[in-house]
Amino acid sequence: MNSQYLLSTQVMDIGSLTNVLLGLSIVIFSGMQLEIKVSFISVVLFAAYILLGVFIMYGILFIMVSSVFWLSEASWSIGFFMSFNSFGDKPVSFYKGVIYRFLIYIFPIGIVANVPASVIMNQETNYMEVWMMIIAFILYLLSIFVWDRGLKLYEGGSI
16 A cells, blocks of 8 residues: 555544535535525536645645654644645735745645635636646645655664
8 A cells, every 4th residue: 555645544534524514614605695606617616626725735734744754853844834824714816926926836825725716706717727736736746756755765763
């Protein structure tokens, strides 16, 4: 079995599914309140972009946590990830200049929630959907590379 897959799925927080259901309820309620016309295609695209967002978040976090192979500990990565995660709560158009580019291209947390929301609201995304697909694929491959490289360099956990 693939060791990265085994590690990634070793512990699953089933309780977090309530957050998914709550979030979906908020999206549906908000859409009804705003009287947004939703088509079958936009719902399918919304689900697909949410899944791509999960891959992006997974890739970023997994790569950061994998720094444990080169550093003595990686607890810093969770705090760093959570700090930047809060930037994804706001529309990416809220940010300007260097911060906007950083949240889209370097630490692409800005597109994770914004692209699915734009798709379901029938708003223009300026080709961010394409970038989301590309970055999800790149981060997936990079997480595999970092994990495999780390395993090759790993010499054991004894002191």
